[in-house]
Amino acid sequence: xxxxxxxxxxxxxxxxxxxxxxxxxxxxxxxxxxxxxxxxxxxxxxxxxxxxxxxxxxxxxxxxxxxxxxxxxxxxxxxxxxxxxxxxxxxxxxxxxxxxxxxxxxxxxxxxxxxxxxxxxxxxxxxxxxxxxxxxxxxxxxxxxxxxxxxxxxxxxxxxxxxxxxxxxxxxxxxxxxxxxxxxxxxxxxxxxxxxxxxxxxxxxxxxxxxxxxxxxxxxxxxxxxxxxxxxxxxxxxxxxxxxxxxxxxxxxxxxxxxxxxxxxxxxxxxxxxxxxxxxxxxxxxxx
Amino acid sequence: xxxxxxxxxxxxxxxxxxxxxxxxxxxxxxxxxxxxxxxxxxxxxxxxxxxxxxxxxxxxxxxxxxxxxxxxxxxxxxxxxxxxxxxxxxxxxxxxxxxxxxxxxxxxxxxxxxxxxxxxxxxxxxxxxxxxxxxxxxxxxxxxxxxxxxxxxxxxxxxxxxxxxxxxxxxxxxxxxxxxxxxxxxxxxxxxxxxxxxxxxxxxxxxxxxxxxxxxxxxxxxxxxxxxxxxxxxxxxxxxxxxxxxxxxxxxxxxxxxxxxxxxxxxxxxxxxxxxxxxxxxxxxxxxxxxxxxxxxxxxxxxxxxxxxxxxxxxxxxxxxxxxxxxxxxxxxxxxxxxxxxxxxxxx
Numbered sequence: 001x002x003x004x005x006x007x008x009x010x011x012x013x014x015x016x017x018x019x020x021x022x023x024x025x026x027x028x029x030x031x032x033x034x035x036x037x038x039x040x041x042x043x044x045x046x047x048x049x050x051x052x053x054x055x056x057x058x059x060x061x062x063x064x065x066x067x068x069x070x071x072x073x074x075x076x077x078x079x080x081x082x083x084x085x086x087x088x089x090x091x092x093x094x095x096x097x098x099x100x101x102x103x104x105x106x107x108x109x110x111x112x113x114x115x116x117x118x119x120x121x122x123x124x125x126x127x128x129x130x131x132x133x134x135x136x137x138x139x140x141x142x143x144x145x146x147x148x149x150x151x152x153x154x155x156x157x158x159x160x161x162x163x164x165x166x167x168x169x170x171x172x173x174x175x176x177x178x179x180x181x182x183x184x185x186x187x188x189x190x191x192x193x194x195x196x197x198x199x200x201x202x203x204x205x206x207x208x209x210x211x212x213x214x215x216x217x218x219x220x221x222x223x224x225x226x227x228x229x230x231x232x233x234x235x236x237x238x239x240x241x242x243x244x245x246x247x248x249x250x251x252x253x254x255x256x257x258x259x260x261x262x263x264x265x266x267x268x269x270x271x272x273x274x275x276x277x278x279x280x281x282x283x284x285x286x287x288x
Numbered sequence: 289x290x291x292x293x294x295x296x297x298x299x300x301x302x303x304x305x306x307x308x309x310x311x312x313x314x315x316x317x318x319x320x321x322x323x324x325x326x327x328x329x330x331x332x333x334x335x336x337x338x339x340x341x342x343x344x345x346x347x348x349x350x351x352x353x354x355x356x357x358x359x360x361x362x363x364x365x366x367x368x369x370x371x372x373x374x375x376x377x378x379x380x381x382x383x384x385x386x387x388x389x390x391x392x393x394x395x396x397x398x399x400x401x402x403x404x405x406x407x408x409x410x411x412x413x414x415x416x417x418x419x420x421x422x423x424x425x426x427x428x429x430x431x432x433x434x435x436x437x438x439x440x441x442x443x444x445x446x447x448x449x450x451x452x453x454x455x456x457x458x459x460x461x462x463x464x465x466x467x468x469x470x471x472x473x474x475x476x477x478x479x480x481x482x483x484x485x486x487x488x489x490x491x492x493x494x495x496x497x498x499x500x501x502x503x504x505x506x507x508x509x510x511x512x513x514x515x516x517x518x519x520x521x522x523x524x525x526x527x528x529x530x531x532x533x534x535x536x537x538x539x540x541x542x543x544x545x546x547x548x549x550x551x552x553x554x555x556x557x558x559x560x561x562x563x564x565x566x567x568x569x570x571x572x573x574x575x576x577x578x579x580x581x582x583x584x585x586x587x588x589x590x591x592x593x594x595x596x597x598x599x600x601x602x603x604x605x606x607x608x609x610x611x612x613x614x615x616x617x618x619x620x621x622x623x624x625x626x627x628x629x630x631x632x633x634x635x636x
Contacts, residue, residue, distance in 0.1 A: 023438055025436065037432050040428065110418065114433070117383065117411070283385055
């Protein structure tokens with residue numbers, strides 16, 4: 001802020017350094033900046049952190065108290081069966097609901113309008129949300145596994161292959177749910193309606209996707225509906241990481257269907273990305 | 289309406305050569321706020337903003353009804369007008385945040401409706417709505433916005449400029465309204481913009497904060513930043529702006545320097561002619577108000593020749609004239625007159 005003009009000289013016509021000659025920051029770097037900002041903002045809202053992490057842990061402990069015995073005569077406890085569903089449910093809550101609500105909040109508190117005035121790409125903004133969603137989901141899984149192993153006698157994935165399955169299902173699942181959260185969150189009018197709007201699909205899907213019930217025991221009609229949406233496939237992928245192959249009898253297809261899981265989640269990921277890019281506006285929808 | 293427009297845009301007779309005048313005034317205008325450089329620039333290349341016939345409707349209601357506007361590089365231009373006059377709609381169209389229905393718009397040589405990221409990196413925006421909450425610190429907020437730009441200013445220097453150095457480590461939600469508004473300004477300038485849009489930047493400031501803000505804006509202009517601001521505050525426009533445009537009912541009812549707008553027809557067209565309307569009372573030509581205390585209470589006369597009037601009063605009184613004041617119409621008087629005329633016109 002150094003005044004460079006001297007009396008009598010048209011110094012105003014010579015602006016300082018112009019941005020024109022310099023390169024815009026790359027999307028990778030800006031995405032990381034966004035990710036860090038998102039994580040800081042999330043981590044500093046204590047209530048938000050507590051609710052996000054405590055809900056699935058409480059669910060896990062409740063299930064641990066309610067369900068005893070094993071699935072059929074497989075020797076696998078119900079608790080072990082449901083850990084996959086609860087992780088999937090927690091993942092969708094942290095990503096889909098969390099991202100949708102945070103977009104509404106960004107809109108309400110003026111953050112989006114401010115970002116609109118910068119060269120930030122919407123894709124980098126989305127990436128920041130996805131980074132936060134992934135970090136939250138990973139921490140949540142770690143917390144659930146710690147509680148499950150420590151208090152409920154659950155077993156961790158038994159082979160490196162199953163850990164790998166856990167990893168890719170988490171990454172793909174949280175990316176898909178984040179993008180879906182953005183796509184739906186764009187439609188939300190305000191933070192007040194965001195929780196209701198985002199939780200309705202989340203809760204319905206939780207009930208029909210094998211989170212609270214053994215999936216193959218649901219009515220066939222509900223199974224077919226659930227199979228359209230990502231949560232069923234995330235649950236199935238996680239079961240394949242936590243359950244032994246002898247439980248394949250409890251799967252409708254009698255297979256973990258890894259290819260199909262990747263395909264369905266991939267289609268949802270790409271479709272929601274397209275919807276996000278097409279419909280996302282920094283400004284509130286309306287007469288613009 | 290046409291008479292107003294003629295009055296508002298000074299003709300080249302007013303100075304010797306327009307260019308030389310602009311040059312000589314450029315260095316002082318930000319401090320004095322009374323630059324008389326007002327002639328519309330002839331070269332498009334010099335224009336930061338060029339608007340012709342801009343129109344915008346919302347569901348049938350006209351928000352902007354055909355605006356022309358030229359803003360030179362390095363200029364501080366203030367858009368004045370009542371609520372609903374079309375200020376924010378206009379500025380949002382220029383920022384590329386709103387579509388227009390008709391008209392030509394060029395901002396830094398590009399159409400904002402089709403502008404790319406490189407163009408966006410050259411402008412800074414301080415929207416009307418204020419940041420409401422935030423868990424980031426002031427420094428984090430400003431520096432992460434800087435990261436979106438190719439050549440950002442140093443965060444600490446920006447914080448210093450807006451007077452938030454002490455609050456650098458404070459979370460946004462702990463700031464006062466005026467401090468949050470300064471964060472908005474910091475975010476608007478951290479990208480080193482060539483052109484800065486400020487939509488009612490000082491609403492909610494105390495007088496001292498407003499003074500500091502004016503210094504900041506004047507400093508940015510001295511650095512070569514072109515500034516377009518909207519404001520409700522006439523003193524702000526008069527202090528800061530090299531030119532002022534008055535919007536009413538979606539139309540630009542007057543454009544000129546704050547000093548020009550304060551004058552009336554008689555002043556701007558007949559500066560040297562003091563022989564007519566001597567001692568005139570009232571009437572549209574009257575420019576100044578002479579008031580004094582007479583035996584029967586306060587008296588006042590509107591006159592184009594206040595000196596003559598005072599001399600006459602002095603002769604009459606033979607001594608000090610009690611309670612003498614001579615006031616020229618301020619920008620505010622002229623502004624209210626323009627707004628009033630526009631409203632009457634709309635009703636007809």
